[in-house]
Amino acid sequence: MxxxxxxxxxxxxxxxxxxxxxxxxxxxxxxxxxxxxxxxxxxxxxxxxxxxxxxxxxxxxxxxxxxxxxxxxxxxxxxxxxxxxxxxxxxxxxxxxxxxxxxxxxxxxxxxxxxxxxxxxxxxxxxxxxxxxxxxxxxxxxxxxxxxxxxxxxxxxxxxxxxxxxxxxxxxxxxxxKHPKHVEGKEGKLLKEIDSLIKGGEKRGTLSKYQELEEIYYQGGNIGKAADTISKSIELFEELGDKNSAGICMGNLAGLLLQLGYSGQPEQFDKAEEYCKRALDIIGAGKDKRRQSYLLGSLGNINLHKKDLDKAWENYNQSLGFMAELGDVLGEARGYSNLGNVRLLQENYDDARVQFENSLELMEQLEDRPGIAQQCESLGDIYLKQGNLQNAEIFLSRVIALYEAMQDTKGLQQAQDKLVYLMGKPEYINRRQKELLLELKKPELEKDDESRLVVLNELGNLYFMAGNIDQAALKMRETADLQEKLKDEVGLSSTLDSLGSILKEKNDLEGAEECFGRAMEFKEKQGDTEGVVEIYRNRVTVLLMLGKLDIAEKLIKNSLRANKKSGNEIGLMNDYRNMGNLSMQKTDWANADKFYKNSLEINNKTNNRYEISEDHRNRGNLYLQKEDWDLCEKLYLQAMKIAEEIKDLRNVCHDSRILGKVYAEKKSRNKQEEYYKKALEASEELKDEAGLQVDHRNLGELCLGRGYKDRSENHFKASLEISLRTANKKEIATDYRHMGNLSFNNGNRTEAEKYYRDALNLTLEVGDKNGTAQDYTYIGNLKFKDGNVDEAEESFDKAIDFFKESNNKAGLLQLLMTVARMELLLSRKEQSEKYLDQAKIICKELGDPEDLVKNIKEIEKVKDTVDQNR
The missing domain is CATH 1.25.40.10 (Tetratricopeptide repeat domain)
Known part of the structure; x- marks a missing residue:
């Protein structure tokens, strides 16, 4: 016992x-x-x-x-x-x-x-x-x-x-x-019955079967066939002299044609309008107010699409009147919402708000949660456009609560995206920062650790959203210390994870690795398997960036053994990918490909389309590093094909950008532009402003290189507009840099220098050391080409210092070797040696990579030639 x-x-x-x-x-x-x-x-x-x-x-x-x-x-x-x-x-x-x-x-x-x-x-x-x-x-x-x-x-x-x-x-x-096999089976049977009825001259029986057939097509999503079928019903009703039934069918056909118009067949809108008007003439005579209301609503939709807003307002207003007469509260609520949409497009925000408030009041009477959410979201949008961020936040927060309660993930994501956009606006961030800083000064908060923790946590996130990385890191450290004091291990693991990501962005890789390591320990202790996997991936990435390959390999192999033993295929998939990344770092291409294929094999078994796409992407990246452009192109096209099929727009963006770079290497400029434009379209669909900036800059640089200076300027300005709107100083500096390059290319060196110095002032202000190094590099180039060599060297030396501070060895090495070459063009051997010697030291620290050693030797050969010429 x-x-x-x-x-x-x-x-x-x-x-x-x-x-x-x-x-x-x-x-x-x-x-x-x-x-x-x-x-x-x-x-x-x-x-x-x-x-x-x-x-x-x-x-x-x-x-x-x-x-x-x-x-x-x-x-x-x-x-x-x-x-x-x-x-x-x-x-x-x-x-x-x-x-x-x-x-x-x-x-x-x-x-x-x-x-x-x-x-x-x-x-x-x-x-x-x-x-x-x-x-x-x-x-x-x-x-x-x-x-x-x-x-x-x-x-x-x-x-x-x-x-x-x-x-x-x-x-x-x-x-x-809607299953094709289901539709096909029923369709075949009905078509035979219809054929038999037509031959027998049984018009009423034929009409009945047409209605069944129309329903099958409609349920199966084949709107075109449904529209064709209902057209045949109209002809039969007219032959029978049944005007009213023909009118009803015309109204239904107008609705179907409207759907086809929205789905990418714009020619259907005129047909929809024609049938709507014909139906109204017939149904209006019979005084069927409900159908008249629906038809007027459809006409309103057509005119709204055509941007004939006055007519749309008239149609919606008439439709609303009928709904009010009928006592149809839901129809009335929808009518007010339609009127609000018209006023929104007319940019009459005050009246739009009144219409949506009327609709909201009726939706609340009906306790119609989807309707309430929709009107609250519209009101949030209006307040956002008017810059009333407090009211926008109130309505969008209410929308989020409603979508959470209804478990509407799509609506929830959309509303959350809007709230995140709102919270990213400088006005919101500045106001909220001031409120939180005042909150922190309150004496009662010194004794109330729980309340202080909430304020510090939000403040850290706000600094991050504002692009103030140093302050974000500082506040997150304070948050972590307080969570440790309160023994809040769940919160602490999350903060350490976020802090690790920030330190990684700051290029403080040692600090990031320490944070990820501690976060992993807490997640393992909590049994948060999903959390462990995500942090483990970040930690391995940082270890690889640090060149700590032995530690990374040990960590991955331990995980690999455990996952093999337990048969955890998801864990194994991640381990194989990490081993692939590790092998890539070692330039062991064969093993890297083998590990990525192991991951692909697991995902093929379960037909996990998202992960299969990711495996093609990893293999594509391998061949990108190998500069095997044909294989890289093939694999990225496979990855993108799946991403498009599963509507993974973020990866469509990513893959399009990479393919643009591949086609640049293959000297296929038209293809390069095609894929950069594809990325831009996906970013527009995602409403991803950061992505839009990347794509506009890519297209700007491409157009500049091809001599299309006006197009280049349009793209660079589009990116700059986003940066200025979001008041992100680091991004504004990047766009000033691009505008400077454009001015330099146009021969306007005074304007170019102004842009470079404006960028420099911003990067110095926000502590962006890498950006500062780039700005000094551009100013140095400009001065060097103007013959002001001493001023140029002064700028280059400052750039070198900032590249060192930001630990950007790749940027530093490129600058040193470029300046060494430039000095040789002026036969300045000693000055060239000064930069080349520093390049050799960095090259040695990186393990003397073959291509870098070769480049240094080539510069030395030129230097020796300069010496002989003397």
């Missing part, structure tokens, strides 16, 4: 760890519990522990191990005759088989589990298995069976208690209606 108690004790500890989400400790204690239970013969205990071990393995997608544990759990559940346990084990095994793609086994196992719940009369449980079986048949493309099981699942659920589950099943049924 003592042994049984010992096993149950470890089981309880494991369950406690599971509640804390510390999964590694939970697994370890379940294994200990299992050992004790085996010794004591506690078969019931073993059954449940094995089930929990299966759950842990299933969560981390260790499917073979999960199958093994669930299979053993089932054996023990059958031994102890636990029907509920048998059903649960069968269900778990069914899910493993489903994820492994063994659909026949999944089907058989789910059906066995379902029988137990049918005997127990557990309708909710039966619904789950019916839905699971629907999923199996959907995968098998046995659509009739899938539909049958989904319908059973829906019928078994209580419409009040199980609203979310019912919606989930209904969504699957809706998706099933």
């Amino acid at each position: 003592a042994e049984i108690g010992e096993g149950r004790k470890f089981e309880k500890i494991a369950l406690d760890y599971m509640k804390q989400n510390n999964l590694s400790e939970a697994e370890s204690n379940f294994i200990k519990a299992l050992t004790h239970m085996k010794q004591s013969g506690d078969e019931e205990g073993q059954a449940y522990v094995l089930g929990n071990l299966g759950n842990l393995c299933f969560q981390s997608r260790r499917l073979d191990k999960a199958e093994d544990y669930y299979g053993k759990a089932l054996t023990y559940m059958e031994k102890v005759n636990d029907p509920r346990g048998i059903e649960s084990s069968l269900g778990n095994l069914g899910s493993v088989f489903f994820y492994k793609g063994n659909l026949d086994k999944a089907e058989a196992t789910y059906k066995k589990a379902l029988k137990f719940l049918e005997e127990a009369n557990d309708t909710e449980g039966q619904s789950i298995y019916n839905e699971n079986l629907g999923n199996v048949y959907l995968k098998k493309e046995e659509l009739a069976k899938a539909e049958d099981y989904f319908n059973r699942a829906k019928t078994l659920l209580d419409s009040e208690k199980n609203k979310d589950q019912i919606k989930q099943v209904v969504d699957k049924l809706d998706a099933l209606q």
Whole structure:
């Protein structure tokens, strides 16, 4: 009995760890519990522990191990005759088989589990298995069976208690209606019936089948075919002299044509308008106010698209009047919202606000949460445009709360993006910083560590958003110290992670590595597997940047061993990628490619499209470093193709930029411009201002190089406008630098120097040492070409000091070698040696890379020639 108690004790500890989400400790204690239970013969205990071990393995997608544990759990559940346990084990095994793609086994196992719940009369449980079986048949493309099981699942659920589950099943049924195979089968059958009815002259019967066919096309998303079908219905109704039905169909057709117009067929808008007006003439005579209201709303949409805003206002206003007469509060609310949209486009923000407030009031009466969220978001947008950031923040915060409650991830992301944009505006940052700094000075905060922590945390984030990296790092250190004092390990690990990223950006790689190392320890202690993976990746990257390859390799190999042992394929995938990155650092190209292919193999097994794309990207980067432009092009095109298919716009941007650089190397300027423009389009769609700046600068530099100076200026100015709007001094300096290069290229050296010095003042102000080094370099180049060699050298020497302070050895080395060459052009051998000697020291520190040694030798050859000429 003592042994049984010992096993149950470890089981309880494991369950406690599971509640804390510390999964590694939970697994370890379940294994200990299992050992004790085996010794004591506690078969019931073993059954449940094995089930929990299966759950842990299933969560981390260790499917073979999960199958093994669930299979053993089932054996023990059958031994102890636990029907509920048998059903649960069968269900778990069914899910493993489903994820492994063994659909026949999944089907058989789910059906066995379902029988137990049918005997127990557990309708909710039966619904789950019916839905699971629907999923199996959907995968098998046995659509009739899938539909049958989904319908059973829906019928078994209580419409009040199980609203979310019912919606989930209904969504699957809706998706099933759009499945090409489903549509194709029903379409063929109906077309045969219609053909037979037409031959028999049965017009009414034909109309009935046309309506069914239209619905199938509409549900399947084939709007074009639905529109063609409804056109045929109109012809038949007109032949029958049924004007009213023809008018109703015309209204419906207008709605379909409007959808086609929005989907990229602009020629359909005129047709939609024509049918709307024809329908209104017919329906208006019959005094059907509701249909008139809908048609006027559609006309409003058409005129809104055409930017005929006065007509749109008139249409929406008439539609609203009918809705008010009918007492349709929801229709009235939507009408006010439409009027608000017109005023918004007319930039009449005050009246737009009034319309949206009217709509919001009605939506609140109806307790229509999606409608409330939409109007609040519109009001937030207006206040944002008017610069009333406090009110904008109030409404957008309310929107976020509503979308969170409705679990609308797309709407939530959009609203959060707007709030982040708002919080990034200088007016908001400056106001909030002042408020928080005043808050910190309050005497009561000195004693209230919890409140002080909240203020410091927000202040650190605000400094980061303002681009004040030094202050951000300082406040985050204070935050971390306070969290350590309060023993807030969860908060501390998050702060250390953020601080590590900031220090990495500051090029304080030692500090970043220390932060990531400590953050990893805390995340491991908390059992936050996902958090550990992310920080582990950052830490390995920093170790590689530091050249600490041995430490990085040891860290990766430890992780690799642990993940192989536990069968954690997601962990293995990350380890293979890190080993690939490590091999790249060693210029061991063959091993790097091998490791990236290992990662690709794992992702191909699960058909994880996002990760497959990432593996192609990693291999593409390898060949980018090798300067194998053809293979690099091929792999990045593969990565981008998947990114486009899965609507991963951020990586479409990234891949387009890389491909632009590849085509630059291949001397294909038209292709280079094509992909830089593609990146710009994706950044515009993402509303990513930082990305837009990168793309405008890339295009600006390309156009400048090709002699298209006006186009170059337009791109550089577009980037500068964003920098000035966001008041990011570091980015403004970058754009001044580009404008300086443009002026220099145009022969306007006075203007060029002004831009360079304006950039320099900003980089000095914000402490951007790397930027300062670049500015002194440009000023030095300008002075050198004007023949002011002493002034040029003074600027170059300052640039060297700042490159050293920022620990930018690559930038420093490039400058030293460039200046050494420039000095030789003027036969200044001693001055050239001064810079070349420093370059040799840096080259040695970097391990004497072959290409750098070769370049230095070439400069020395030229130097010797200068000496001989003397």
